[in-house]
Amino acid sequence: MSLFDKIKNGLARTRDQLRTRIEWVVKGKPIDEDAFEGIEEALILADAGFETTEILVASLKEKWKRGQIKTTEDIQTSMIEEVEKLLLPIERHIPTDSKKPFVILTIGVNGVGKTTTIAKLANIYRTSKKKVLLGACDTFRAAAVEQLEVWAKRLDMDVIKHTEGSDPAAVAYDATKAAKARGIDVLILDTAGRLHTKVNLMEEMKKIKRVITKEVEGAPHEILLIIDATNGQNTISQVKTFHEALNITGIVVTKLDGTAKGGFILPIAHLLKIPIRYIGVGEKMDDLIPFSARDFSRALFGDKPET
Ligand SMILES: Nc1nc2c(ncn2[C@@H]2O[C@H](COP(=O)(O)OP(=O)(O)OP(=O)(O)O)[C@@H](O)[C@H]2O)c(=O)[nH]1
Ligand SMILES: [Mg+2]
Numbered sequence: 001m002s003l004f005d006k007i008k009n010g011l012a013r014t015r016d017q018l019r020t021r022i023e024w025v026v027k028g029k030p031i032d033e034d035a036f037e038g039i040e041e042a043l044i045l046a047d048a049g050f051e052t053t054e055i056l057v058a059s060l061k062e063k064w065k066r067g068q069i070k071t072t073e074d075i076q077t078s079m080i081e082e083v084e085k086l087l088l089p090i091e092r093h094i095p096t097d098s099k100k101p102f103v104i105l106t107i108g109v110n111g112v113g114k115t116t117t118i119a120k121l122a123n124i125y126r127t128s129k130k131k132v133l134l135g136a137c138d139t140f141r142a143a144a145v146e147q148l149e150v151w152a153k154r155l156d157m158d159v160i161k162h163t164e165g166s167d168p169a170a171v172a173y174d175a176t177k178a179a180k181a182r183g184i185d186v187l188i189l190d191t192a193g194r195l196h197t198k199v200n201l202m203e204e205m206k207k208i209k210r211v212i213t214k215e216v217e218g219a220p221h222e223i224l225l226i227i228d229a230t231n232g233q234n235t236i237s238q239v240k241t242f243h244e245a246l247n248i249t250g251i252v253v254t255k256l257d258g259t260a261k262g263g264f265i266l267p268i269a270h271l272l273k274i275p276i277r278y279i280g281v282g283e284k285m286d287d288l289i290p291f292s293a294r295d296f297s298r299a300l301f302g303d304k305p306e307t
Helices: 003-010 012-026 033-045 050-065 072-090 114-127 142-155 168-181 201-215 229-246 262-272 293-301
Strands: 102-107 132-136 186-190 222-228 250-254 276-280 288-290
Touching: 003 012, 003 288, 003 293, 012 033, 012 072, 012 262, 012 293, 033 050, 050 072, 050 262, 072 262, 072 293, 102 114, 102 168, 102 201, 114 132, 114 142, 114 186, 114 250, 114 276, 114 288, 132 142, 132 168, 168 186, 168 201, 201 229, 222 229, 229 250, 229 262, 262 276, 262 293
Parallel strands: 102 186, 102 222, 132 186, 222 250, 250 276
Antiparallel strands: 276 288
């Protein structure tokens, strides 16, 4: 399956909802003001958010007034163009080659797909011949470490771990030291979405970050927030909270395959402007795809990658 097919499959539910609604408001009638209201509704139902939806629909309307939009296909083409323009600034990949060890700190609330994403990401780096080490800073439950170890075994790489309930920052310290000593290219740290102690999650993540910076100058080079697409627009407040506390450098959106609310990526691009590094479209090792504005916009509204 091509990458585009994977994105297309992943976005099937969001696309079906959007397209059915848009076709339904437009089909068989000349395009009028009412049609744009229907398009607005379709976008909002896909969690594209009011502000972003208004801007998109306003630019479509402009084109319609200038006579550049006459058919449903014209709407589809213009929508793809506008959305691609909106997403292009956040299509920026992780600049791994710059430092060694390149340290990636993975964060996010519980259950969003952090550990699975780490495995997928580690697989991508391993495939490009990088030496990868994993750090199990999720000490909330023993099963978390085991889960990471199962993946690591399949990927043939090591995990630095402590016992359940130990200090996550101490694991980060050991993992960073080990990465330096072993000539590791990429160190990826898993963290918990919940803690044993009453310490605030953000404070704990800040502590981990400080420990890493002390060991490797400029690290963590990537603070990667994982968000779950099935939460739609609700993830926006999560992104804001984590960004304020930790200055995240990138986002991975998981579980796009399980939702019709994939439109929430548009306000993330438009309002928050934080790069989306990858999207997750399934539970398997190769279900993590580099974010592409072009492919994403086409998969959201159309069938074909060309045009
Ligand atoms: N359908 C689908 N499922 C996913 C995707 N990414 C992760 N999952 C599933 O989501 C569930 C939770 O994933 P984990 O990786 O354990 O999430 P986590 O954030 O590490 O969870 P905690 O460690 O408990 O905080 C698992 O069943 C994964 O298989 C995705 O892109 N698509
Ligand atoms: Mg986990």
